[in-house]
Structures are given as C-alpha cells and as structure tokens.
Amino acid sequence: MNRVTSNSVLVGDSHLPLRDVVAAELRRLILDGSLEPGERLVEDRLAQLLGVSRNPIREAMRVLEAEGFLDVVSRRGAFVAKLSGRQADDLFHVRLALEPLGARLAASAEERETSLLARAWAILDLVNSSGPEEDLDTLSTLHTELHSLIFEMTRNDYLIAIAIPMVKRGQWLLRQAAPLQNPDAWAEHHGLIAAIEAGDADLAEAAARHHVLNVRSTIRPRLDQA
Template structure:
C-alpha cells in the first residue's frame, strides 16, 4: 500500500463495518488500493486495526457498490471500472448535471457562487501542485455543491453514491484531465453566475461529454 495509510479506526461513533467501509472506499478511490490489487482480510485488518469480521462485512458492501470483486479461491480484488460501468455513470451524469446547472443558475444566491469560486481557486492551486488526489476530491465537491444549489433535494440525495464513483474514475484520468477540467469548471461557474439556465445547461452537457471521452480513453488504455 502507498505511504498514506488509512489509519487505525474505532474512535468514531459509527459501527466498525461502516468505518472500515469508508476507509476502504477512500483507499480505492485515491489509488492507495489500485485496480487489480488483492485485498486479504488479514492485510486489511492490520491496515485498519480491527478484527477480520468488520473487514469481511465491509468487503461485501464494497462488492455490492462495485469497488471490489470477490473471486472464488482468490478472495477480494480491487475492481477496475469497465467501459460499461463508465457508460452507466455518464448516462446518469449527462441527465443530472445539466439539470442541476440550469436550476442552480436560476436559483443561486451570490454566496453560493462565492463558494463555487473558492472551490475553483483550491482546484487551481491543487492542479498547479500536481496534487491529483486533491483535484479529484475538489472535482466531486464542486459538482455536489452545484447539486445542492439546485434547490432540488432529490438531485442532491441520489448523487452522493454516484460521485464516489465519479471521483474514482476522475482520479484515474486526472493526470491528463486536471487542467482541462479546471478550465471547463470556470466556464460552468460563469454560466451559473450569469443566471442563464439555458447557457448553464449547455456548458454542463459539454463538460460531461469531455469528461466521458477522457474516461473512455483511459480505460481503453488499460486502466
């Protein structure tokens, strides 16, 4: 595993399984546990400082979520997003994000836009530092903030699980995507600030299309 350990857990007021699951997701999304890597219960128990039972339970949930594949006689292996999985993610994004952008443009307060600008500034600095893990986190944070700004609670609630996978895929493409993504996000925030719902919808759809192309090129390249 990479030098950034998920750390020992147990002090949070959550069931151990949920704490392990959260740490496991973060480790997979960030690339600490890369696609194809074998995850033994003993190793994870040591990584997280817990017994094997919550590890086993967390792995079952992670498999259901698509982050892990449990193979006969081999055990758990970190999944690799397939072309079909990426198709499914972007099929939802191309409906969800343009609608959220339109509603955000129509409903956003000035303070909301200030928050987006702050995320953009952090993303610019992270991009310049080549801190791709942080860029991936901020990419999801920006989109989730726009979903919140839409004022439609259903959009925000259904997006939370999706954006774990969006962040995972983005992390794999971040080396090539980060500068372009930042520039596209500036255009998106500008469109939202303008209050023009039609424009915001078009800009959001274009951004999703560019992200989809990059994701498919990366998986075709062996990721």
C-alpha cells in the same frame, strides 16, 4: 494487503461515525491504487489494518458496494471493482442525463445557495493557485466536491441521493484517466459555476452537457489504450 499498512491510519481513533470514516479510508486506498482492481477484501485483515472492529468494516463495505467501488460475490466475498470501458460508457450516459439537469435546477433555484457557491469558487481559486505538482488525490477529491456542490444547490433530495454516488464513482475514473493536474481540465467549471450563480438555467445546462462530453472525449481513448 500488507503493503498499505504503513500509509493507513487507525481510524478507530476518530470521533466521526466509524462507518463513514472507514468508508472514506477504504475509498482512498482504492482511489490511490493501494487496493487494486480485482483484489479480495478480507474483513478481519481490514479491521486489524484500520484499528476497528468488523462491524464498521462490514457497514463501510456496503456503502462502497452501493457506490460501485466493490463487487460482492455470493459465497466468495468482496472484491475491488474493475472499471471496464463498458462501465465507463454507462457512467457517462448517466452523467449526461443527470449533470445538465443538476446544473439547470441549481441555476433555477429561487434563492442562490450562497455558501455553496462560495465554496465552489474557493475550490476553483485553490486549484488555480496550485502548481502542476499538486497531489492528484487532492485534486480528484476537490473535483468530486465541486460536482457534489452543484447537486446540493438543487435542493432536490431525490436527485442528490441518486447523483452523489455517481459523482464519487466518477472520481475513480477521473483519478485513473483524466488530466486533473492540467489547468485546462478545470477551465470549463468557471463558466458552469458563473451560469449557476447568474441564474441562467439554459446556459448552465448547456455548460454542464458540454463539460461531460468534453471529459468523455478525453478519457475514453485512454481507457481503450489501458
């Protein structure tokens, strides 16, 4: 774990809720590979690394366990989860159920969420203007935000509570296997957001389903080769 010390920040200096800040930092370390799949996480070491007490570490680890980033084994501790091909398949089955539904409900909302739509377009404009050298961590974070925005547009608290952890879990998969630095990987999002903005529920649902199927067909062979 010493290898991540120089790249980490003392999150105890932040004014945000410590649990959320610590969870975000640990998630970042997992996503960028600093904390490797299967690695055991020790609370004391993480507390020293991030400049916080053990309590926010413990709370953040519960958040990451719920999101699927950590596996907690009784009497053994917490480990960075390993993403198998079977787990990827399971994730895509859930995405195929939830993302078309989210797109349909977002497009069917009585009032368009103009601020959320504006942010979605801003993300796409930002990605379009960036070059292939754009940081992969930044791109995966923007991709996660974009898909989270769609669920927020539904105004369905139950769906949001279920879907946002799935989106964050999917970020890990995309970070490892999806060509997010390729502009073609973002092309389908334009039609999806346009359909939501136009209030075309059928088209939004179809666009979301097509997108998930496309991503699955791209990622799944890469996982088999890993």
